[in-house]
Amino acid sequence: MHLPLWSFHRNPPMPHRVVVGMGLALTAMFLNGVGHAQTYVKIDPQGQPHWASHPTGPDYQFTQIGAIKPPVSNPGTEAKRDQPLAQQRALIEAQAVRPLVEHISQRHGMDPALVLALIDVESSFNPRAVSPKGARGLMQLMPDTARAYGMRDPRELHIPEKNLDFGIRHLKDLLQAHNNNWALTLAAYNAGRNAVQRHGMRIPAYNETLIYVPSVLARVDRHRVRPSQPD
Incomplete structure (x- = not known):
């Protein structure tokens, strides 16, 4: 499936409602019944993460957004x-x-x-x-x-x-x-x-x-x- 190009930039502090909305824009489309989202992240010189659906530069690294299964004793x-x-x-x-x-x-x-x-x-x-x-x-x-x-x-x-x-x-x-x-x-x-x-x-x-x-x-x-x- 071809995904539109998008990016997400965290620049604290922000009101929590804005942060939730940005988090939803990044992940909700993938988490409602379709599993994990393949995405890319880079850390800028100020230590802020930037997410994107496609690598827009050499500093972006592949990662996944999705359900994190907790490690258990059994x-x-x-x-x-x-x-x-x-x-x-x-x-x-x-x-x-x-x-x-x-x-x-x-x-x-x-x-x-x-x-x-x-x-x-x-x-x-x-x-x-x-x-x-x-x-x-x-x-x-x-x-x-x-x-x-x-x-x-x-x-x-x-x-x-x-x-x-x-x-x-x-x-x-x-x-x-x-x-x-x-x-x-x-x-x-x-x-x-x-x-x-x-x-x-x-x-x-x-x-x-x-x-x-x-x-x-x-x-x-x-x-x-x-x-x-x-x-």
């Missing part, structure tokens, strides 16, 4: 997720956790759609997810991060209520630290607050982070609408 889990029964289970898990996300997000003054989009990318709503680095649960929190919010036992991170409370408070702190800039907040959540600071309060030039930020943003509006119940 390698067979991801294969099962691709099966129809497991996909239905994932949808049921998403619907089951949504009221909790809405309740805890509202308690902490956060947008539930942003939290749901982040969980979608981080764990596909799997509360049992564990990454090789030790990030756990719905919001893929590291135990050291969660301890700052009152976690006493890493097993608590597999309890949805606790994982959401720790994770949403952490996300809120990052949002406040980055002047309510959603893109920088998500970059800090993925790569770490220090990484954003080291890059001059810009999105770090890490391939995973360059994929992660627009992938979350592209899902925000999708999660503002309640999904229909599975048959």
Whole structure:
């Protein structure tokens, strides 16, 4: 399929609604049922990422925008997720956790759609997810991060209520630290607050982070609408 030439340029700070709109322009056309988007990215001398559908210069490198599948403790889990029964289970898990996300997000003054989009990318709503680095649960929190919010036992991170409370408070702190800039907040959540600071309060030039930020943003509006119940 031939795609029209487009580009996306992040120049923080921006209002989060503008950032979401730009993220959607970059990714939504590819993420609604058509899988991954092939795209190109370059980092300019100021450390800002530029995306394009076709390489417009020698500095552009190939990457992909799409669903980021979370690493889990059981390698067979991801294969099962691709099966129809497991996909239905994932949808049921998403619907089951949504009221909790809405309740805890509202308690902490956060947008539930942003939290749901982040969980979608981080764990596909799997509360049992564990990454090789030790990030756990719905919001893929590291135990050291969660301890700052009152976690006493890493097993608590597999309890949805606790994982959401720790994770949403952490996300809120990052949002406040980055002047309510959603893109920088998500970059800090993925790569770490220090990484954003080291890059001059810009999105770090890490391939995973360059994929992660627009992938979350592209899902925000999708999660503002309640999904229909599975048959």
